[in-house]
Amino acid sequence: MTRNETTTSSTRPHTEEVGQAPVVPALDARAPLSGALSLAELADDAAQAGTQTSGDEQAGTAGVPNATPAPSSTDVAGLADVTDAGNVTGTADAEAARESRDAAVSLASRLNWLRAGVLGANDGIVSVAGLVIGVAAATPENTGAILTAGVAGVLAGAVSMAAGEYVSVSTQSDTERALVVRQREELAEDPEAGIDELASHYRAKGLSPATAMTVARELTAHDAVGAHLEAELGLREDEYTNPWHAAFSSAVAFTLGSLLPMLAIVLLPTAVKIPLTFVAVLVGLALTGGFSARLGEAPVRPAVIRNMAGGALAMVVTWGIGHLIGVSV
Numbered sequence: 354m355t356r357n358e359t360t361t362s363s364t365r366p367h368t369e370e371v372g373q374a375p376v377v378p379a380l381d382a383r384a385p386l387s388g389a390l391s392l393a394e395l396a397d398d399a400a401q402a403g404t405q406t407s408g409d410e411q412a413g414t415a416g417v418p419n420a421t422p423a424p425s426s427t428d429v430a431g432l433a434d435v436t437d438a439g440n441v442t443g444t445a446d447a448e449a450a451r452e453s454r455d456a457a458v459s460l461a462s463r464l465n466w467l468r469a470g471v472l473g474a475n476d477g478i479v480s481v482a483g484l485v486i487g488v489a490a491a492t493p494e495n496t497g498a499i500l501t502a503g504v505a506g507v508l509a510g511a512v513s514m515a516a517g518e519y520v521s522v523s524t525q526s527d528t529e530r531a532l533v534v535r536q537r538e539e540l541a542e543d544p545e546a547g548i549d550e551l552a553s554h555y556r557a558k559g560l561s562p563a564t565a566m567t568v569a570r571e572l573t574a575h576d577a578v579g580a581h582l583e584a585e586l587g588l589r590e591d592e593y594t595n596p597w598h599a600a601f602s603s604a605v606a607f608t609l610g611s612l613l614p615m616l617a618i619v620l621l622p623t624a625v626k627i628p629l630t631f632v633a634v635l636v637g638l639a640l641t642g643g644f645s646a647r648l649g650e651a652p653v654r655p656a657v658i659r660n661m662a663g664g665a666l667a668m669v670v671t672w673g674i675g676h677l678i679g680v681s682v
Contacts, residue, residue, distance in 0.1 A: 477610025490675030515604035
């Protein structure tokens with residue numbers, strides 16, 4: 354072996370153990386570079402050794418202790434996919450929660466309208482039944498007078514119910530709008546006070562102070578006015594009851610309810626019109642009482658008994674007054 358070959362052999366890096374980091378030894382100053390290992394060759398050897406070490410690190414045998422391999426492009430892409438999937442899932446959950454809340458609000462609104470309709474029909478049954486039975490007790494054979502009194506009672510009751518509902522719902526709607534305006538002004542004047550107020554509301558519901566403050570800030574960032582209205586007042590800014598709808602539904606419900614005693618007292622024979630009208634009205638009151646109780650998930654029997662008792666009392670009183678007037682006349 355020549356001297357140059359000996360020098361080259363001594364200056365090449367060796368990795369005896371798998372996973373050791375390549376070490377490029379310092380050049381021997383006594384060895385001439387001409388005819389020996391060049392700097393380019395040293396760099397190539399170091400690159401090859403580094404490639405082998407990198408493969409060992411990926412296999413779990415890192416050559417340098419406590420060294421963390423850099424994430425590959427596949428790892429980065431996978432992390433991005435997980436992040437995107439998390440964002441999509443969070444957005445989907447939020448959207449599903451919002452739709453569920455809107456559906457619950459819509460269902461509650463429909464149930465309220467249905468309950469109001471049942472009560473309006475109940476009023477129509479009792480009011481007109483009492484009126485026509487009183488007139489029939491005074492003049493049982495005068496069908497024209499009974500019909501006239503019944504029609505007048507239906508019209509007066511329907512208009513009265515519609516006007517009452519319109520005034521009541523309009524007042525409620527005006528109050529709700531005023532609360533929205535005041536809440537908006539308060540938040541504009543002092544936003545931090547609004548956040549503290551909202552946080553105290555959730556602390557009172559059982560949340561920890563830190564969680565309550567986090568919830569308050571996130572809800573305020575999303576919709577400050579809506580968060581306060583819903584949490585503190587149970588209102589929603591974009592939902593106001595239409596007074597015209599309330600008036601119309603009340604008038605229709607009253608009219609439909611009044612048809613039962615009207616038809617019974619006019620169509621039945623004179624001898625049995627009053628007792629059978631009593632029976633028909635009590636059956637109708639039992640149905641409306643039971644239906645309203647089921648809507649409110651309340652016990653049915655007490656509701657039916659109360660409804661029938663009230664209607665029976667009204668008919669007995671008007672029958673007695675009509676009978677006294679008829680006898681005296």
